[in-house]
Amino acid sequence: MPCSIGVIGLGRMAQAILLPLFEKGDIKPFEVFGVVGHQQSIQQVKDQLPSGVKICSSDDPVSVEALQAPIKLLAVKPQQLEKVAKNWSQIKTPELSVRPLLISLLAGVQLQRLVDIFSKHVCVRAVPNTPVLVRAGLTGLACSEKLDIDQQLWLNKIFDPISEVLHLPEDQLDAFLALTSSGPAYIALMAEALADGAVAAGLPRALAHHLACRTLYGTSLLLKEKEIHPSQLKDMVASPGGTTITALRHLEKAGIRSALMEAVVVAAEKSRELAGFS
Ligand SMILES: NC(=O)c1ccc[n+]([C@@H]2O[C@H](COP(=O)([O-])OP(=O)(O)OC[C@H]3O[C@@H](n4cnc5c(N)ncnc54)[C@H](OP(=O)(O)O)[C@@H]3O)[C@@H](O)[C@H]2O)c1
Structure with a gap:
């Protein structure tokens, strides 16, 4: 057949x-x-x-x-x-x-x-x-x-x-691909780095990995199901003078926001460039 x-x-x-x-x-x-x-x-x-x-x-x-x-x-x-x-x-x-x-x-x-x-x-x-x-x-x-x-x-x-x-x-x-197709790699890298951080802070590896994955999963479910804007969720978690705002300050200093933005932009550019192979 x-x-x-x-x-x-x-x-x-x-x-x-x-x-x-x-x-x-x-x-x-x-x-x-x-x-x-x-x-x-x-x-x-x-x-x-x-x-x-x-x-x-x-x-x-x-x-x-x-x-x-x-x-x-x-x-x-x-x-x-x-x-x-x-x-x-x-x-x-x-x-x-x-x-x-x-x-x-x-x-x-x-x-x-x-x-x-x-x-x-x-x-x-x-x-x-x-x-x-x-x-x-x-x-x-x-x-x-x-x-x-x-x-x-x-x-x-x-x-x-x-x-x-x-x-x-x-x-x-191309922009869709740069966010959604390449995105799982960005998120996986984040899961790995967060787990590494938890290990550095004293947790066993397997537990750190589970907690990192579960935190990413729960957070995306929360954003989607409750239709919360990311900035609103960030503000909900970061209490004045607390642990989260201290960590966020560190992430901002390290340029995480612009690193993620640039990652999507260069992936979109690369996708357009690959068309040159055809
Ligand atoms: N990976 C992703 O997340 C993702 C997401 C969206 C789109 N894409 C797109 O999906 C496409 C495939 O990516 P991939 O990661 O699946 O690549 P891949 O694993 O390397 O698969 C490519 C396949 O094509 C076969 N192939 C090579 N030359 C061929 C020919 N002349 N005729 C028939 N088959 C041939 C390869 O066989 P051999 O191994 O025997 O050479 C292999 O099975 C890419 O164009 C990529 O842009 C990928």
Whole structure:
């Protein structure tokens, strides 16, 4: 049976999207045909996924089947797009009654570039983040044109169960990525540093790690559920002459606010710069 979804680049991000979908049965393994860059990666990828997912390498002739699927998830690194484009240009496209959908996860690579390569496709840029793995992700979407109902249903089927989906103008996607896709790394770094601080202050490592994660989790839940502005929450916690304001003074002196702002700005710039690879 031909697959429904061809995954071109079944690496970390594609797996982060597919695993929770397989787990709850939103998508069945036999619907997916994944392609990787090297034969050596096949077994490693197979070990991560349920049986039934077809996987081959890009130099295997059967990879044509994934490239001809009506729904394609493009998830190679931006630097690898040229090779995919070359493979694609050598493939005969089957006549389909509906136009196929190409969903690209590539940072920075613009819709026009995707449309130029996959000319008969309706193209979508999708920017998910890794919390999709626990169905708590965010996905930004920009489309090359209006989707028909089936294409919209496919997008819903893939991204709705694992993330909050936001349709955005394409020129906002780089900033979206800089905050949401890179964001888990900023937060993870904070969790690690806070735990280190607690260890330095005398707590055992495992307890410090648990407390740091739980504090980040509880705080984001509180901000979201009670719709409190961050500055309001900060003021609620920092009592006059107390421990928190003393620590905040230290953080401000160290430039934490501008460091975080700059991190998002440079990540957005890097995303735009990566488009130069295509
Ligand atoms: N990581 C994130 O949080 C995140 C978030 C949003 C978007 N993204 C985007 O997602 C994309 C993938 O990132 P990643 O972290 O998942 O990278 P990754 O783990 O390196 O995955 C890339 C995959 O592409 C395969 N590949 C390489 N050349 C190929 C070819 N010619 N044909 C088919 N497959 C090929 C690789 O196989 P081999 O390993 O065998 O070479 C690997 O399976 C990137 O464009 C990134 O911008 C990532």
